[in-house]
Amino acid sequence: MILGPYTFLILAVFIASMLIQGYLSSTYRKWGQVRNARSLTGADVARMMLDENGLGHIPVNAVPGNLTDHYDPIRKTVNLSESVYGVPSVGAMAVAAHEVGHALQDKVRMPALVLRGQMAVPLSLGMNLAPLLLMVGIVLQISGLLWLGAVLFGLALLFHLVTLPVEFDASRRALAYLNSRGLSGSDQGVNGARSVLTAAALTYVAGFAMALAQFLNILSIARSSDD
Template sequence: MSSVLYLLIIVAFGLSVWAQFKVKGTFNKWSESPAFSGMTGAEVARRILDANGLHDVPVEPVPGKLTDHYDPVARAVRLSESVYYSNSIAAVSVAAHECGHALQHRDAYGFLVLRHKMFPVVNFASGVAPLLLLAGFLFQALNLLALGILFFSAAVAFQVVTLPVEFNASNRAKDILVRQGFIRNTEERGVSKVLNAAAFTYVAATLVAVMQLLYYISIFFGQSDE
């Protein structure tokens, strides 16, 4: 059973690597196609936030590529320079997605609230779990292995909860971009390509984590039967 799971983990890792290449390739492709509105990612984000009463949420540039995120603590939308200053379909898609998270925060979207509450625990668990698992394997200590699995499970649960948060933000982004006229109907395909590629990276990462968890559990029961 463990060997089958190990193979599945390798396959999941392969999908994760492919997903990273896919999202970069898709972003680069649609970065070459300007949206008909001519507005930059920063301008689109500002318009979306203001139209939804979030005048106090700043839109800030950050260095790097695909480093875009919404900071719930500072309540700020942060866009990479390739999104902030660009008027491409890729840029407005990503900008709208991050604004989708700001709208989730405003609406107290259930999965986002849960994710925020889980974060402090998961942050600790993610750091401790590898040490406990390693100690459990080295010393064949079932109690340490079980505790490591428990902490690792918290990290996996966090990734699972992240999925609906990301998909919901993307759905909000697509709806807003069309409804507020930032893109033409003919540009929806490009928006979907960009956002779907980004979403798949989360799916692949979650799949890897779930496979790893199942592998650790199989080892635990294998050792307990000896």
């Protein structure tokens, strides 16, 4: 971490992020043990939702890990973690529906999803280079490198900003589908699915907050280098 005037803000956001991650884990652990109304596994829900929306060609795969669930827009696959794929819980149902929500976004070419996909690879390469640029810029007092690093962090901030509506919309689609098909069952099931998706959404908000704090920190350092 590059020290600057916003270092304490970065630390505060980091601590908050850890707390949010813990909240997500505990929330999923709770609702991952509550069987859903139809006893459908995450894979069952994902398959149903895909088929009913004309996406029967998209496979649902099991992947290692916990909460490693994701939709791959390049390979066109829904990938569910071990704690979701074969588990008939409220939590698994919500997570699976969320990932299919991304597949539905891809089907209609949601602008924010398309933009995020276009930014992902070049931004990943740029962010791997950014810390080196910043360190060299600070040591050699080359303001141009600091400003380049600030630009890269600004792009990372934009990426996180674009991610928010993508994730919120996927959760909206998931809850709408589960409720319309009666898969959530009782109020308990509805509240459980909403709690899991809300906790997950908070992690993306925390990611945006961290990107903002880092950008402000690097921007301040770059400005001071010009003085």
